Amino acid sequence: MKVLVLNSGSSSIKYQLFRVQDWQALASGLVARIGEPEGEVKLNWLDSDEVSHSSQESLPISSHEQGIDYIIRALRDSGVLVEVGELAAIGHRVVHGGVRFKQPARIDDSVIEAIREVVPLAPLHNPGHLAGIEAACSHFPGVPSVAVFDTAFHQTMPPAAYRYAIPEALYTEHRIRRYGFHGTSHHYVAKRAAELLGKPLDQCNLISLHLGNGASATAIRAGQCVDTSMGLTPLEGLVMGTRSGDIDPAVVIYLCKHLGLDADGLDRLLNRQSGLLGLCGVNDMREIDQLAAAGDERAELAIAITTHRLKKYIGAYYAELGRVDALVFTGGIGENAAEIRRRACEGLERLGIRLDTELNASRAQRGERCISLPESEVRVLVVPTNEELEIAQQALRTVADIDR
Numbered sequence: 570m571k572v573l574v575l576n577s578g579s580s581s582i583k584y585q586l587f588r589v590q591d592w593q594a595l596a597s598g599l600v601a602r603i604g605e606p607e608g609e610v611k612l613n614w615l616d617s618d619e620v621s622h623s624s625q626e627s628l629p630i631s632s633h634e635q636g637i638d639y640i641i642r643a644l645r646d647s648g649v650l651v652e653v654g655e656l657a658a659i660g661h662r663v664v665h666g667g668v669r670f671k672q673p674a675r676i677d678d679s680v681i682e683a684i685r686e687v688v689p690l691a692p693l694h695n696p697g698h699l700a701g702i703e704a705a706c707s708h709f710p711g712v713p714s715v716a717v718f719d720t721a722f723h724q725t726m727p728p729a730a731y732r733y734a735i736p737e738a739l740y741t742e743h744r745i746r747r748y749g750f751h752g753t754s755h756h757y758v759a760k761r762a763a764e765l766l767g768k769p770l771d772q773c774n775l776i777s778l779h780l781g782n783g784a785s786a787t788a789i790r791a792g793q794c795v796d797t798s799m800g801l802t803p804l805e806g807l808v809m810g811t812r813s814g815d816i817d818p819a820v821v822i823y824l825c826k827h828l829g830l831d832a833d834g835l836d837r838l839l840n841r842q843s844g845l846l847g848l849c850g851v852n853d854m855r856e857i858d859q860l861a862a863a864g865d866e867r868a869e870l871a872i873a874i875t876t877h878r879l880k881k882y883i884g885a886y887y888a889e890l891g892r893v894d895a896l897v898f899t900g901g902i903g904e905n906a907a908e909i910r911r912r913a914c915e916g917l918e919r920l921g922i923r924l925d926t927e928l929n930a931s932r933a934q935r936g937e938r939c940i941s942l943p944e945s946e947v948r949v950l951v952v953p954t955n956e957e958l959e960i961a962q963q964a965l966r967t968v969a970d971i972d973r
């Protein structure tokens with residue numbers, strides 16, 4: 570049996586097909602620029618001898634429905650999915666599940682309605698997910714579909730962590746609270762970290778750091794999230810590629826009053842023009858690393874602000890947890906940027922965090938690994954994230970639990 574994972578955006582659908590038996594990814598790809606005159610479709614797949622192939626085409630894709638149709642045809646033509654009946658489940662990534670979804674949910678009309686209800690909280694993401702879900706459900710009425718929410722893992726946060734200190738009615742009437750994102754990734758790396766530590770997850774206290782173009786930190790006590798750095802939206806918290814992360818809310822008031830910015834202007838400024846890009850004109854950490862090494866002061870400052878903020882969150886979550894088994898780095902930057910990891914851990918020896926600087930910097934090391942010294946009380950781990958695999962496994966488990 571196989572599981573298909575779909576991540577539908579407003580004009581694109583990313584997909585991955587897994588073989589359940591060994592969770593091998595048999596195919597992955599992308600349908601992009603849906604609704605534009607020239608769409609783009611990509612497919613990578615493994616043939617029966619496990620040799621990889623890829624194909625790419627440009628053709629108009631008018632709707633999500635047509636996109637799904639294309640995906641199924643491409644999977645069939647490449648031989649990785651002979652018939653739709655081989656699909657045990659379809660797992661859909663959904664960014665926002667509001668407060669209702671603490672677990673993945675088998676998709677039915679009420680789940681679709683609940684995803685629609687929180688569109689105001691995730692206007693950039695949930696409408697695209699809905700288009701993908703509806704297209705897939707009408708295409709494969711017989712295949713169970715499951716929504717896996719980025720917010721679900723964070724639903725165990727206590728009110729002390731998720732409420733903002735603003736008038737209560739904004740919470741009760743408008744659902745303004747902290748939700749947190751990247752939950753599927755934090756959950757996946759937490760489970761892998763528990764394996765690497767050789768302990769059950771429900772005995773592990775962890776600080777997981779998902780550092781990619783979007784970035785978030787999560788405090789995990791006994792395997793459950795107790796705090797996370799993203800809030801009502803993915804704008805709060807760490808410095809990101811183009812997002813500011815934490816700022817004094819009075820900056821927003823100032824920008825409205827003195828620079829005449831409206832809601833759209835603020836959204837653009839804080840979500841798309843800030844973060845690393847705003848600080849040094851570049852949002853790719855590889856390039857920033859090179860610029861800083863060549864003496865570029867703005868790039869150096871961007872790294873300093875990023876790692877200063879990271880360290881603040883590590884310290885805060887350490888204080889919340891009291892005891893930490895491991896720091897877990899993941900995401901494009903967390904997995905690859907040794908200098909960011911070094912500077913985030915620098916000076917934390919008194920907290921029991923002792924990085925092995927050679928292991929940390931070694932380019933020979935790839936994949937899951939421990940990069941702390943043997944005497945480090947807190948282990949420092951690098952765990953490549955795999956959100957698609959986590960979605961596939963959660964989708965199958967959800968279907969199996971319901972059918973049991």
Ligand code: AMP
Pocket residue numbers: 780781782783810852853854855856858900901902905906907
């Ligand atoms: P993600 O959103 O998880 O794909 O991560 C994207 C970020 O990871 C970008 O800022 C990339 O520059 C960064 N990244 C990827 N590979 C490296 C690397 N080898 N060194 C530094 N940063 C990297």
